[in-house]
Amino acid sequence: MSDLYLFQNALKDLLRPRRLLLALFLIATPTLLVILWRMTLKHADAIPPDSIYNEVSGRIIFGFILVLLSVVFSTSVISQEIENKTVSYLLTRPLPRWRFLLLKFIAVFLVTTAIAEIAVIVIAQIIYGSSGLGQAGPRQDMALLPLGVLTFGSLFLMIASLLNRPLILGLMYGFGWESVMSIFAASAPGSFNHLFLISYFRALAPHLMPSDEGGSLQLFNSNLPPTPIPIWLAWTVLSSVCVLCLGGALYFFSTREYVPRDDAE
């Protein structure tokens, strides 16, 4: 019963107006981009909706919204408590630390997934019209997003449990490595693409693969193609990351000290 109360409190905290503004921004940004793109594109009607959706899905939903939401919400589970100095209340209560963290993470998972799913629904409606949700791409994305939130969320939660500035590091990793570098890696020869989590999502949902990888990567103009990631490997890696990172975060949060340096005399 107490767990339920704490979970509800965490959910309520995530649904505060300030947080919802971020969610609204993240849903509105790609929507506006899609609308502007279609308005400014010559012969827009000649481009198949699937191509437009795949681009938006790969670059904006998985490459931007998923990463940004996961970074902001997951790292805040710990860092917000430290910044507000409310962490002292949590660390001096008989509730095991890991349980508190898990309850908050479940709330973050649900809220983040819901926002990302709403973004998919809105974008699918704009691109495909009323039949948007019946299309393969949006359906696949909606099924895959919870796994994406869990994977990136667990990773960023572990970063937050270990480091002092998780938001900055998370953003650097999320956008620098997973979003930007992964576009280069998509066509890089050999197994370089195995180093990016997004590559495993692309293995599960091939429509997420950027369409211009050849154009953007003359750097790797090689006869050697990228080593494809088999589906079984994608599942194994993504589920391992979830388990190890979430387990790591719970372990570190249970055993480490979380007192702000400036708070200590």
Added chain:
Amino acid sequence: MIVLEHASRWYGQVIGINDVSCRIMPGITALLGPNGAGKSTLIKLITGQLRPSTGTVTVLGEAPFANPRVFRRLGYCPELERGCDDMTGRYFVTLLAHMGGLPSASIPQRVSEVIEFVGMTENADRKIGGYSKGMRQRIKIAQGVVHDPDVLVLDEPLNGLDPIGRREVTGLLTGLADKGKCVVVSSHILYEVEHLTRNILLMNHGRLLAQGDIYTIRSLIDAHPHRIAIRSKHARALAIHLLNLPYVLSARLDAPDATQVEVETRSPDTFYSQFPDMVLEHGFDITSFESPDNNLESVFKYLVNESGTKATQ
């Protein structure tokens, strides 16, 4: 109830506390020291937020760090923070009661009891953001005692309170001590805790400087010349009159405009009681009156110098 044995804690190269040994028993104990003395570090060690780098800290017979058994019997009120401003007082106490491991069914009644105990019944359903400092302290005490702990630790609970708020909080803490609880209160202002307890721990630069009865320590402090700075248009005439008083050791004028006279006395209480009469009698125009010695910083300086002098002798 609380035992520290040669406990030290470093933050990298910085010393938090250094080789502190003490025992804290039921009743109110004041942890006194200027800012940076190590009070917060000591409190975080006692409340299990930090581990000692060396030595041991035990609370109710166990090491407190991340120890739910200790936390069931320990209440903690941190310094003021702004993280809970969106909650109502009742919601805040209820949330922490759930985290305190109380049976869910008993929580609403228990929350109402402690809110009544701290005198916040009328304001419990208002948001904490709109509370005065005194109200915040009281609601924090409510969350600290909601699970009926044996040990209650409060970090600067009197800081920033007006005299009425201070009296209210002092009354609450005295009530808890009367019930046999161990209450530890930190403060950097000596007079704040004088009305609260006689039992003090004095800290400075991470070390435990003195421990025991406040009056013993106070008499030690009073033994050194007490300085009082007085600003007046008639500073010279005032200095001459002051030098005639038997309990005044010296009166020094500041150069070059001589609007301030600094007096040294070994009997500050006598001076404070007789000075107003002298001012009225001679019609001195006093613009300010303060004692640089009335803060703990100077007391510690004195104690440190005193112990240093004794050591060299």
